[in-house]
Structures are given as structure tokens and as C-alpha cells.
Amino acid sequence: MITRKIKYGLIGASGRLGNEIKNVFAENHFELVFEYDLNGEKKSGSPEILIDCSLPEVFTKSVSIIDELKIPFIIATTGLNEEQINKLRELSQNVPVVQSYNFSLGIQVLLRLTELANEKLKDWDVEIVETHHRFKKDKPSGTAKMIRNVFKDREVNTSSLRLGNVPGEHTVSFGGLGEVLSISHSATSRRTFAEGILKSAEFVLQKKNGFFSFTDIVFGK
Amino acid sequence: MITRKIKYGLIGASGRLGNEIKNVFAENHFELVFEYDLNGEKKSGSPEILIDCSLPEVFTKSVSIIDELKIPFIIATTGLNEEQINKLRELSQNVPVVQSYNFSLGIQVLLRLTELANEKLKDWDVEIVETHHRFKKDKPSGTAKMIRNVFKDREVNTSSLRLGNVPGEHTVSFGGLGEVLSISHSATSRRTFAEGILKSAEFVLQKKNGFFSFTDIVFGK
Amino acid sequence: MITRKIKYGLIGASGRLGNEIKNVFAENHFELVFEYDLNGEKKSGSPEILIDCSLPEVFTKSVSIIDELKIPFIIATTGLNEEQINKLRELSQNVPVVQSYNFSLGIQVLLRLTELANEKLKDWDVEIVETHHRFKKDKPSGTAKMIRNVFKDREVNTSSLRLGNVPGEHTVSFGGLGEVLSISHSATSRRTFAEGILKSAEFVLQKKNGFFSFTDIVFGK
Amino acid sequence: MITRKIKYGLIGASGRLGNEIKNVFAENHFELVFEYDLNGEKKSGSPEILIDCSLPEVFTKSVSIIDELKIPFIIATTGLNEEQINKLRELSQNVPVVQSYNFSLGIQVLLRLTELANEKLKDWDVEIVETHHRFKKDKPSGTAKMIRNVFKDREVNTSSLRLGNVPGEHTVSFGGLGEVLSISHSATSRRTFAEGILKSAEFVLQKKNGFFSFTDIVFGK
Numbered sequence: 001m002i003t004r005k006i007k008y009g010l011i012g013a014s015g016r017l018g019n020e021i022k023n024v025f026a027e028n029h030f031e032l033v034f035e036y037d038l039n040g041e042k043k044s045g046s047p048e049i050l051i052d053c054s055l056p057e058v059f060t061k062s063v064s065i066i067d068e069l070k071i072p073f074i075i076a077t078t079g080l081n082e083e084q085i086n087k088l089r090e091l092s093q094n095v096p097v098v099q100s101y102n103f104s105l106g107i108q109v110l111l112r113l114t115e116l117a118n119e120k121l122k123d124w125d126v127e128i129v130e131t132h133h134r135f136k137k138d139k140p141s142g143t144a145k146m147i148r149n150v151f152k153d154r155e156v157n158t159s160s161l162r163l164g165n166v167p168g169e170h171t172v173s174f175g176g177l178g179e180v181l182s183i184s185h186s187a188t189s190r191r192t193f194a195e196g197i198l199k200s201a202e203f204v205l206q207k208k209n210g211f212f213s214f215t216d217i218v219f220g221k
Numbered sequence: 222m223i224t225r226k227i228k229y230g231l232i233g234a235s236g237r238l239g240n241e242i243k244n245v246f247a248e249n250h251f252e253l254v255f256e257y258d259l260n261g262e263k264k265s266g267s268p269e270i271l272i273d274c275s276l277p278e279v280f281t282k283s284v285s286i287i288d289e290l291k292i293p294f295i296i297a298t299t300g301l302n303e304e305q306i307n308k309l310r311e312l313s314q315n316v317p318v319v320q321s322y323n324f325s326l327g328i329q330v331l332l333r334l335t336e337l338a339n340e341k342l343k344d345w346d347v348e349i350v351e352t353h354h355r356f357k358k359d360k361p362s363g364t365a366k367m368i369r370n371v372f373k374d375r376e377v378n379t380s381s382l383r384l385g386n387v388p389g390e391h392t393v394s395f396g397g398l399g400e401v402l403s404i405s406h407s408a409t410s411r412r413t414f415a416e417g418i419l420k421s422a423e424f425v426l427q428k429k430n431g432f433f434s435f436t437d438i439v440f441g442k
Numbered sequence: 443m444i445t446r447k448i449k450y451g452l453i454g455a456s457g458r459l460g461n462e463i464k465n466v467f468a469e470n471h472f473e474l475v476f477e478y479d480l481n482g483e484k485k486s487g488s489p490e491i492l493i494d495c496s497l498p499e500v501f502t503k504s505v506s507i508i509d510e511l512k513i514p515f516i517i518a519t520t521g522l523n524e525e526q527i528n529k530l531r532e533l534s535q536n537v538p539v540v541q542s543y544n545f546s547l548g549i550q551v552l553l554r555l556t557e558l559a560n561e562k563l564k565d566w567d568v569e570i571v572e573t574h575h576r577f578k579k580d581k582p583s584g585t586a587k588m589i590r591n592v593f594k595d596r597e598v599n600t601s602s603l604r605l606g607n608v609p610g611e612h613t614v615s616f617g618g619l620g621e622v623l624s625i626s627h628s629a630t631s632r633r634t635f636a637e638g639i640l641k642s643a644e645f646v647l648q649k650k651n652g653f654f655s656f657t658d659i660v661f662g663k
Numbered sequence: 664m665i666t667r668k669i670k671y672g673l674i675g676a677s678g679r680l681g682n683e684i685k686n687v688f689a690e691n692h693f694e695l696v697f698e699y700d701l702n703g704e705k706k707s708g709s710p711e712i713l714i715d716c717s718l719p720e721v722f723t724k725s726v727s728i729i730d731e732l733k734i735p736f737i738i739a740t741t742g743l744n745e746e747q748i749n750k751l752r753e754l755s756q757n758v759p760v761v762q763s764y765n766f767s768l769g770i771q772v773l774l775r776l777t778e779l780a781n782e783k784l785k786d787w788d789v790e791i792v793e794t795h796h797r798f799k800k801d802k803p804s805g806t807a808k809m810i811r812n813v814f815k816d817r818e819v820n821t822s823s824l825r826l827g828n829v830p831g832e833h834t835v836s837f838g839g840l841g842e843v844l845s846i847s848h849s850a851t852s853r854r855t856f857a858e859g860i861l862k863s864a865e866f867v868l869q870k871k872n873g874f875f876s877f878t879d880i881v882f883g884k
Contacts, residue, residue, distance in 0.1 A: 104841070104842050105783070105784070105839065105842070106784075106837075106839060106842040106843070106844040107842075108783075109779075109780055109783050109784060109844055110844060112779060112783075113776045113779060113780060113846065116772075116775060116776060116779065117772055117776060120768070120771075120772050120775075120881075121768070121769075121772060124385065125355050125383060125384045125385055127352075127382040127383070127384055129350070129380065129382070131348075134346055134396070157382070157383070159350065159380035159381075159382065160380075161348040161350070161378070161380065161394070162346060162348070162378070162396075163346045163348055163394055163395075163396025163401055164345065164346055164396030164397045164398055164399065164400065164401055164630065165396075165398050165399060165630055165631065166396060166401060166630055167630065173382070173384055174384075174769075175355070175383075175384025175385030175386075175387060176385045176768065176769060176855070177385050177386045177854070177855070178385065178386060178767070178850065178851055178852045178853075178854045178855030178858070179385065179767050179768070179769040179770075179848065179849065179850050179851060179855045180384055180385055180387060180769070180847075180848070180849045180851060181769040181772055181773060181846075181847070181848050182845075182846070182847040182848075182849075183776065183844075183845070183846055183847075184843075184844070184845040184846075184847065185842065185843070185844050185845075186842065186843045186845075187841065187842050188606065188607055188608055188609065188630075188841055188842060188843065189607065189841045190841075191840075191841045192839070192840070192841030192842045195841070218783075325620070325621050326562070326563070326618065326621070327563075327616075327618065327621040327622070327623040328621075329562075330558075330559055330562050330563060330623055331623060333558065333562075334555045334558060334559060334625065337551075337554065337555060337558065338551055338555060341547070341550075341551050341554075341660075342547070342548070342551060385851065386851055386852065387851055388851065395548075397547065397548060397634070398633075398634070399546070399629065399630055399631045399632075399633050399634030399637070400546050400547070400548040400549075400627065400628065400629050400630060400634045401548070401626075401627070401628045401630065402548040402551055402552060402625075402626070402627050403624075403625070403626040403627075403628075404555065404623075404624070404625055404626075405622075405623070405624045405625075405626070406621065406622070406623050406624075407621065407622045407624075408620065408621050409620055409621060409622060409827065409828055409829055409830065409851075410620045410828065410852075411620075412619070412620045413618070413619070413620030413621045416620070439562075566827065567797055567825060567826045567827055569794075569824040569825070569826055571792070571822065571824070573790075576788055576838070599824070599825070601792065601822035601823075601824065602822075603790040603792070603820070603822065603836070604788060604790070604820070604838075605788045605790055605836055605837075605838025605843055606787065606788055606838030606839045606840055606841065606842065606843055607838075607840050607841060608838060608843060615824070615826055616826075617797070617825075617826025617827030617828075617829060618827045619827050619828050620827065620828060621827065622826055622827055622829060
């Protein structure tokens with residue numbers, strides 16, 4: 001149990017997810033001392049942990065802060081390339097790093113169920129569908145990619161829908177001759193992601209180093 | 222009301238839809254006197270009406286029969302090109318022709334509802350999703366194209382899923398800021414299409430010529 | 443076009459919907475001068491219009507204000523009884539009243555589509571399903587009742603689901619032999635209701651008296 | 664591997680499922696020598712295995728045959744009472760018995776996934792929805808009861824929809840604050856159940872006695 005106030009920094013502070021994080025962290029034992037976004041930088045102290053929920057373009061900025069301060073790092077940015085993932089692994093030798101494209105508990109369970117279904121329904125067809133708000137730039141979503149990874153080398157068709165301001169829906173369907181089995185997740189508010197990031201922050205504050213996914217935090221590593 | 226037996230011919234007689242048509246027509250006042258499929262031709266009389274539920278490749282065969290016999294023609298083949306549609310219009314000056322990519326009543330209602338929703342939700346995002354059995358060759362489905370036509374010049378993203386032996390599902394979704402409205406149709410058996418073709422047959426047997434869609438038969442022309 | 447600030451009163455000001463209304467109205471040309479909720483009353487001026495988004499228990503309070511001030515009244519409370527509806531009709535002889543269980547544009551369109559589908563699919567089975575957050579007290583939802591009214595004297599089975607904090611989902615399904623047609627609406631945020639109430643406020647400020655539904659405001663009376 | 668023809672008996676032979684069983688068993692190494700339904704009895708030999716896919720009312724008839732012939736027994740009847748289940752357990756001391764309300768592979772996987780999800784999402788709300796053709800008599804479906812059993816003593820709200828000729832759909836939804844996770848199964852044809860019964864027949868023909876569910880056959884006991 002953490003009792004004192006923890007100072008934290010936030011990259012992407014003015015985005016949709018950034019705002020939810022500020023709300024959830026303020027309701028808990030966290031104090032925002034550093035924020036960075038399109039409007040520039042605000043600093044009132046030295047953060048003990050850094051969260052990045054912005055865009056891949058800002059990645060070097062975040063890395064330089066971790067390199068300098070040697071503090072735990074949580075990154076929720078989607079659309080990272082392989083080189084960037086490798087850089088995170090490198091950082092994780094010295095500090096704890098949590099990287100995930102989706103910080104909801106339900107998505108973690110969906111991934112587990114997909115694994116199990118895939119084992120039992122090996123020769124069935126598979127389809128993935130994701131729906132997000134019209135402002136989402138990357139296609140397919142980072143979460144859809146995580147689902148796809150469950151199927152390893154098998155190629156799985158993925159459809160991307162963009163509708164209004166839907167927070168995020170993912171469905172994976174298995175089709176056999178005579179039956180269809182589907183697993184669906186729907187986010188009804190962004191708060192759920194902010195709570196997963198809070199859970200991750202509490203987790204990494206206890207660690208010295210290591211590379212963690214949100215799956216590791218939910219199911220253990 | 223038709224009371225005597227009507228002699229009919231069927232192109233694509235051994236396919237999935239062909240088999241349903243044979244069942245439904247046998248239960249009514251129709252007698253199969255000509256069939257044509259991959260296994261060749263069987264003939265026991267001269268058809269008074271011809272139904273084609275096969276593939277675009279067989280189109281010329283069907284046309285040559287109509288040209289010769291001058292009988293009503295119902296064509297359910299999907300994936301026809303513009304030239305083929307024009308040929309049908311030409312034929313329809315002399316005989317009644319019904320052409321549709323989908324002969325279910327529910328799809329006709331879905332198309333009407335889509336039209337109405339589009340009028341009221343002009344600036345909302347639109348997405349179409351269609352799901353069919355893994356054996357379906359064309360993408361997107363003919364029915365999805367019919368839905369797309371409702372939106373005229375507006376381009377509408379269409380996703381195609383192929384799963385097990387799903388008879389056919391179509392969803393059109395409208396997304397505004399804060400809400401999503403969807404209209405979905407799901408065929409639970411192919412029999413529904415065969416019944417729409419029966420209805421069309423009874424309709425064209427009363428006509429001298431003209432080009433009809435299944436919409437005209439359901440809602441009037 | 444209204445250009446000056448309009449003073450408004452809000453009953454149920456601290457509820458979920460009340461909060462959204464305060465946001466949306468603040469962004470437009472409205473000034474909150476009277477609020478009433480579980481914590482009591484706050485007053486800084488005389489309202490020119492009153493909005494009630496609370497519970498049937500508070501109905502008499504609202505009515506007494508309208509009786510005294512003779513101002514336009516918008517009521518979004520669900521679960522009103524017949525006597526309360528009659529009281530509203532009585533009030534509407536002197537002031538304009540808008541009463542609806544659902545102020546979203548999408549729901550209005552769903553009601554229209556349901557009407558049309560019902561006309562064409564007279565002998566099909568019908569099922570209504572509504573899903574709301576676990577805190578919702580009334581069952582079925584006021585909106586589900588509005589959908590049910592489309593079917594007049596026909597009894598339609600209605601299922602109520604309570605899940606997490608789902609803002610609100612409604613589906614009406616028509617089932618024939620061989621096909622199912624469904625119309626679904628999903629609210630992704632409560633803001634959409636607040637915007638419908640804003641639209642209604644702008645509408646009634648132009649009226650002298652009369653009883654209006656939100657349907658009248660969207661489709662004309 | 665079974666190579667010789669197996670003689671089998673079928674109670675409920677003229678029902679929907681009965682017909683599918685006859686098709687699937689005829690395509691394999693089975694010969695129908697005894698059938699029983701509303702139209703009476705037909706017998707051309709002594710069955711080596713008995714399948715009952717009829718109604719609880721016929722239960723005593725089936726039991727008397729098993730008592731007499733001492734052959735393996737597969738029962739797919741839904742709506743059995745506790746006494747009847749106990750009778751089956753008694754019979755299973757002498758012959759192998761398979762009892763299940765649903766013989767589809769997909770439903771077995773759905774049950775496993777539901778178990779797993781329930782473990783991880785303990786404090787989330789749960790809702791079950793089942794949809795079947797209008798001719799289905801029992802409510803909720805036997806399969807819905809199987810899903811409910813996963814939750815042991817916890818009461819789970821279950822909604823039953825009756826629509827057209829839908830073969831069978833089941834959805835179990837978990838709702839947390841901010842997210843919903845759903846697992847859905849849809850039967851696209853009754854053939855899938857007949858194939859599960861075939862699989863069960865091949866399984867019990869190798870057994871001397873014992874009480875088995877279809878779960879035991881899919882996942883091992």
C-alpha cells in the first residue's frame with residue numbers, strides 16, 4: 001500500500017485519454033508535477049513515474065526523460081514501430097516499463113478467451129472487427145493487432161469501422177460449418193483505460209526494472 | 222390465381238439456392254422440365270418461365286434460351302457486369318425480366334429503412350458490414366452493393382466477413398456524436414430467397430414485358 | 443435565432459443527465475439561475491424556462507413552479523403515471539410543454555423505422571431488448587415503452603438487461619420464417635440527450651402554448 | 664475406428680432434429696432399424712444404440728427400451744426434471760448414457776469461456792439472452808440453463824426471445840463500470856447438433872457404462 005503522494009508526469013496531457021488519467025490519478029494518491037502536450041510543457045516538480053499516452057512522434061521526448069531521470073515508465077501510445085519497441089526493452093533493463101495498446105481488464109480477458117477458443121476450434125474461420133470514433137488515425141487499432149497476435153503466423157482478416165465517437169469495440173468471431181462463436185468487448189467510457197493505467201502505476205512503483213505488458217499485471221508474469 | 226401446373230426451367234439447378242428453389246416450387250404449382258448445371262442439361266418439356274441462380278459465366282446460355290423461347294426470365298445471379306445488365310434491359314422490351322441480387326422481403330425492408338435513416342442522419346458516418354459462408358466468391362456481396370446504392374455518390378466503407386456456412390448477414394450502421402443507429406438483416410435459411418423467387422415468378426407470369434427489381438414486386442413500381 | 447442570454451431553471455441538477463445539461467447549456471446562450479436537487483435549492487434569478495430531468499417524486503414541485511411562473515416546461519423524467527401526463531396536458535393549455543422519455547435524434551429515427559417495418563412485416567414476430575446501467579430503477583425503460591407504443595394494441599415481449607454503466611441500448615427485432623430484421627440504437631454518451639433538450643428549449647421558447655413530444659420537434663407536428 | 668454398419672434406434676424421428684440425425688447418420692456407418700414418433704413405431708431390426716431427441720413426455724418409453732435391450736443411450740431432450748435425470752444416472756450403472764441439452768462444439772467452448780471470464784470478472788454484472796424459433800416450448804432453453812449453472816448459486820437474469828425460425832442463439836454478457844464483455848453462439852443449422860450426436864454415438868459405443876455429458880466427450884472426463 002502506497003500512502004504518501006506520488007509525483008507523476010504525463011505526456012499527452014490534453015488528449016482524451018490524458019484527461020481521464022488526470023481525473024483518476026487526482027482521485028487517488030498522485031500529484032501531477034509535469035505535463036507535456038501540443039501546447040508545450042508545464043513543470044512544478046520532478047516526477048517519480050512517467051506516463052505517455054500521446055503519439056509515436058513524441059516517443060524520443062519520453063525516452064530522453066526516462067534516460068535522464070531513471071524512473072518507471074508506462075506507455076499507452078498505439079502504432080509504435082519495432083525499433084521503438086526494442087528501445088523500450090533496452091530501457092527496461094534499468095527501469096520498469098509497462099507497454100500495452102489497451103489497458104482495460106475486459107480486453108485482457110478477451111485475449112485469454114480468444115487463445116482458448118483458438119485451441120479448440122483450430123479449423124474454423126476467424127474474423128476480427130474493430131469499431132472506433134471517426135478521429136482515430138491508425139487502422140487497425142493497436143488492440144486489434146494484439147488480438148491478431150494470438151493467432152501467431154495465421155493471417156486473420158481484420159475489418160476497421162469508424163463511427164461517430166464510439167470509444168472502442170472489438171469482436172473476434174469463429175465460424176464452423178453450422179455455428180458461429182463470437183467474443184466481443186465494448187468500452188463504454190475511457191475511464192476504464194485510465195483505471196488500468198493507475199493499476200499499472202501502482203504495480204511498477206514496486207519494481208526495480210523489467211518489461212511488462214498489461215497482461216502481466218492482470219494475470220501475473 | 223394460377224391453378225394449372227406451370228412448366229419451368231432452372232439454370233444452376235444443383236447449387237445451394239437451386240435446391241431450395243426446387244423444393245419450394247415443387248410444393249407449389251410448378252413443374253421442373255428443364256435444368257442446367259455443371260453436370261450438363263436435362264430436358265423433359267419446354268419451359269414457360271426460366272430462372273437463373275448460377276454464375277455470370279453462364280449468362281450467355283440463359284440469354285440464348287430467352288431469345289429463342291421468348292419466356293419470362295428471373296435472374297438471381299450476383300456479380301453481373303454493366304454490359305450484362307444492359308443486355309437484360311434489352312431483353313425486357315420483349316419479355317418480362319426480374320433481376321435482383323437478393324430476393325428476401327427483409328432485405329427489401331432494410332433498403333427502405335436505410336433510405337429513410339439516410340435522409341434524417343445526413344451528416345452521420347456510415348459503415349456497411351456483410352457476413353457470408355466461406356464459399357462465397359464475390360466481395361462485397363451483391364446485396365451490400367444494393368445497400369451502397371442507397372447512398373448514391375457518397376462512398377461508404379464496406380467490410381466483408383467470411384465465416385463457416387453463414388447464409389447471409391448485412392448491417393448498415395449510422396454513427397453520430399453520442400449515438401449509433403444500426404439496421405441488420407440475417408437470413409436464417411436459404412428458403413426465404415426461394416420464396417421471393419416464387420413470388421417473382423407469380424408476378425411476371427402476369428406481365429407481357431418490362432424490367433423489374435424485387436423491390437418493384439414488394440413495393441410496387 | 444436567439445442572441446441574448448436566456449435564464450433557465452433545472453430540477454435534478456446534480457444527476458448524470460443534469461450535469462450534461464449544465465455543460466451543453468453553458469456552451470450555448472443559457473444561464474443557470476435556479477437549481478433544485480437532493481441537496482436543496484439554489485436561486486440567483488427568475489428562470490424563463492424550466493427543465494426537469496429528475497424523478498416522478500419531484501413532479502409536484504415542478505408543476506407548482508410552472509403554475510406560478512407560467513414559463514415553458516421541458517420534462518425528461520421517466521416513469522410518469524397517467525395522472526401526471528394528464529396534468530402536463532392541462533398545463534400545456536397555458537404554456538408550451540415538451541415531454542419525452544428520450545431526447546436523442548437516433549431514437550426518433552428508430553421509432554420511425556420501427557413504424558415502417560411493422561407496416562411491411564405485419565405477421566412477423568417482434569421482440570424488444572433494452573440494456574442500461576445497473577443503477578437504472580425503472581423496467582422497462584421509458585424508451586422501450588415508446589417503442590412498444592408503435593405496435594399499438596399488439597403485445598410485444600420486452601427484455602430488460604442491466605449491465606455495468608451502459609448509457610442505453612435498444613433493439614427491436616422482427617422475425618419471419620427464414621430471416622430476422624433488427625433496428626438497434628446505442629447511446630455512447632449522455633451528451634446526446636442534453637443536445638436534444640437544448641434543441642427542445644430553443645423550439646419552445648418560440649411557442650405560446652401546446653403539448654409537444656421530441657418527435658414533434660424532430661419531424662414537425 | 665468403426666467399420667461395420669451399426670444398427671440404431673431413434674425416438675423423435677420425425678422432428679426437426681430427428682431429420683438431421685437421419686441424414687448425418689445415413690452418411691456415416693449407421694443404419695436406422697427402429698423409429699418412434701407421433702405417427703407410431705417402425706421396426707426392422709434390433710438397435711445397438713438408442714437416441715432420444717423428443718420430449719420429456721416420451722421419457723418412460725425410452726427408458727423401458729434401454730431397460731430391456733441394455734444398449735448405449737444418448738438423450739438430447741430438453742426440459743427433463745430432476746427425477747428423470749436421476750433415472751438416467753441409475754441406468755448409467757449398467758449402460759453408457761450421454762445426456763446434454765446441446766450437442767454443438769461451439770456451445771461447449773462457450774461454456775468454458777464463460778467459466779474463465781467469471782473467474783476474472785467476479786464483481787461484474789451478468790446477463791444471459793437466448794433466442795429461438797417461435798415453436799420452441801420451454802423457456803429458458805436447456806442451453807441457457809447450462810450457462811446459468813456455470814455461475815453456481817449466483818442468480819443470473821435470463822431473457823428469452825422467440826423469433827421466426829432462428830435455430831438458436833445464446834449470449835452471456837459481463838458488464839463492468841466502463842466496459843462490457845460478451846460471448847455469443849449462434850447455430851446456423853441444426854446439422855451441427857446432429858454431428859455432435861454422431862460424435863457422442865461413436866464415443867459411447869466404446870464404453871461399457873457411465874454417465875457422460877457432451878462436455879466430457881469434447882474436453883475429456
